Amino acid sequence: MSTFSITPLLKLLAQYQDAEEKVVTDDLVTEITAAFAGILGQGEVTDTQRAALLTALTFTGLYNESKIVSAVVKTMREAAVRVPLNYHDKDFATKKRLLKRNNYHGGFVDIVGTGGDGHNTFNVSTTSALLASPYLLVAKHGNRAATSVSGSSDMISALAGGPHILNIAPEAVGKIFANYSNLAFLFAPTYHTSLGSLARVRKELGFSTIFNVVGPLSNPIEGIEARILGVKNRELGKVFSEVLQLMGCQKGMVVCGDVGKGLDEISPCGKTFCWRLIAAPPGSPSGTLATIEEFELHPVKDFGVPLHPLEECKSLSPHENADIVKSILRNEVAPGNPIMDYCLINSAALLVVAGVTDDWKDAVDLIKEGLKEQASLKQWEGYLAGCKAYESDKGPGVVPAVTTTITNGVTSAANGVTANGANGTQ
Known part of the structure; x- marks a missing residue:
């Protein structure tokens, strides 16, 4: 894991704090995004600099700025463990x-x-x-x-x-x-x-x-x-x-x-x-x-x-x-x-x-x-059954029978699927 410094960004944030007209530029968003990419997995940032960045974002009010928040969210989700989904199943x-x-x-x-x-x-x-x-x-x-x-x-x-x-x-x-x-x-x-x-x-x-x-x-x-x-x-x-x-x-x-x-x-x-x-x-x-x-x-x-x-x-x-x-x-x-x-x-x-x-x-x-x-x-019982079936990566067991009928055209099928007869999509 590579070590890198966010000192230039911290200086940029200090300039932002001192500026009479505070403008969130694209460059500032890019630098903050790169810093969080490093913090969340691509490089090693010291605890001192991590603390300084979090403090600066809070006391400048930038931690509540929509462009910056959305950029950090995107970075967090990219660094997160994926949920494998098979849409063709x-x-x-x-x-x-x-x-x-x-x-x-x-x-x-x-x-x-x-x-x-x-x-x-x-x-x-x-x-x-x-x-x-x-x-x-x-x-x-x-x-x-x-x-x-x-x-x-x-x-x-x-x-x-x-x-x-x-x-x-x-x-x-x-x-x-x-x-x-x-x-x-x-x-x-x-x-x-x-x-x-x-x-x-x-x-x-x-x-x-x-x-x-x-x-x-x-x-x-x-x-x-x-x-x-x-x-x-x-x-x-x-x-x-x-x-x-x-x-x-x-x-x-x-x-x-x-x-x-x-x-x-x-x-x-x-x-x-x-x-x-x-x-x-x-x-x-x-x-x-x-x-x-x-x-x-x-x-x-x-x-x-x-x-x-x-x-x-x-x-x-x-x-x-x-x-x-x-x-x-x-x-x-x-x-x-x-x-x-x-x-x-x-x-x-x-x-x-x-x-x-x-x-x-x-x-x-x-x-x-x-x-x-x-x-x-x-649905809750079905989730518990599914967790039990997969908790040791054993694969699915027998799917529990779940049968009920809800009015307004909604039916809960045997595998927990909710079928809607009212809109013709069954």
């Missing part, structure tokens, strides 16, 4: 075809928050991913808790009965999608292995760096069709939507609940600020970026769901949260439960952004129907 191709519904094309989706909003709420994004899985191909990217009681992977581990669920090799993910479930959990450290060497530096710095910003954007799987990103303050909403736009995302929404300084999910207690990417019209030239539409969502007005105080949606321990999720998946939670409604509006929003329906209330009804038929539970 008959079962996988059939699953994608059967999942198509209205403007959803059967691609991967994700829902994730930045964290760090200080509210310590329930594992809403992870639960919403589970609830949406009968209708969408969900590649949930997540990590351990950094600032909350229960992070995404902490709750998933508790739900699965142990951390073994996080050790699934990337090579198994595509096979699980093809044969077992519409759902997979991508544990961030498994894919972003180069970040391990930065852990000590980041801990010693003691403040947020650009890695706190780019993490939620760095899902390693290819072919993400739609995503929802929750941000911890309203100022980040425009940044993240512009980053998604620059990444070429055509379906996406950034959300920030109007609670305190901000809530990184759709709020159960009032309005939520939204920045939604609207796909370029059919026939647009290749490379045409999506447009960004700003608006607000409200639980009652838009989703038909009652308001709940955020205090009733707090996170407990990972195991306590997992017990609540089990009750939700088994359809044992009474209507009007605060956490249930909190998850309903967020999972419903994912269906709308993906294009399953264009009506927020209709999306809520779809999620409810899936819960009534325990379709989300079956």
Whole structure:
């Protein structure tokens, strides 16, 4: 591994900080991109220079600049461990075809928050991913808790009965999608292995760096069709939507609940600020970026769901949260439960952004129907079965029978495929 210096870049950042007119030039973006390519795997950068770069980007405010964030995200994803996917696999191709519904094309989706909003709420994004899985191909990217009681992977581990669920090799993910479930959990450290060497530096710095910003954007799987990103303050909403736009995302929404300084999910207690990417019209030239539409969502007005105080949606321990999720998946939670409604509006929003329906209330009804038929539970059980089959690289065993019927024309087939009879794509 070659050693190289980023001292010239650090001098450039010092000049930027001192400049009266601060302009993010293409040269600056190129230099920062090269530095992170080195840090993430192509060369050896000293801890002193790593710390200096992260500090400079934070205190110049450049760690929140959309051009720079999108460049670093691209570099992170290029350095990440790949998820092998065989799009020519008959079962996988059939699953994608059967999942198509209205403007959803059967691609991967994700829902994730930045964290760090200080509210310590329930594992809403992870639960919403589970609830949406009968209708969408969900590649949930997540990590351990950094600032909350229960992070995404902490709750998933508790739900699965142990951390073994996080050790699934990337090579198994595509096979699980093809044969077992519409759902997979991508544990961030498994894919972003180069970040391990930065852990000590980041801990010693003691403040947020650009890695706190780019993490939620760095899902390693290819072919993400739609995503929802929750941000911890309203100022980040425009940044993240512009980053998604620059990444070429055509379906996406950034959300920030109007609670305190901000809530990184759709709020159960009032309005939520939204920045939604609207796909370029059919026939647009290749490379045409999506447009960004700003608006607000409200639980009652838009989703038909009652308001709940955020205090009733707090996170407990990972195991306590997992017990609540089990009750939700088994359809044992009474209507009007605060956490249930909190998850309903967020999972419903994912269906709308993906294009399953264009009506927020209709999306809520779809999620409810899936819960009534325990379709989300079956997708989770299918994922567990797939993980067990591939945990020792033994290849697939017997695919468990998963049979249920959901109204509105959606049927869960024996291999976890969601077939849509309503749009004639069976």
